Amino acid sequence: MEATNRVIDELQDYVKLQDALFVIEQALETGEIPAITPTFHDNSIAYELEKILGMIEEKCKAKNN
DSSP, X not given: OHHHHHHHHHHHHHHHHHHHHHHHHHHHHHSOOOSSOOOOSXXXXXXXXXXXXXXXXXXXXXXXX
């Protein structure tokens, strides 16, 4: 059962990564970071997404100033 749960978690993270790519694309196009972003079972993926979105936000702020 543990292995099954792990596989399900990984599949869910894969689908959420697809959502995250859409969020990143939208943030790059609009310069706005959405209030709600995908959540992941893997904390390292969540950290990387937040880091990327933070970088986009900083670049957009710098561009507007």
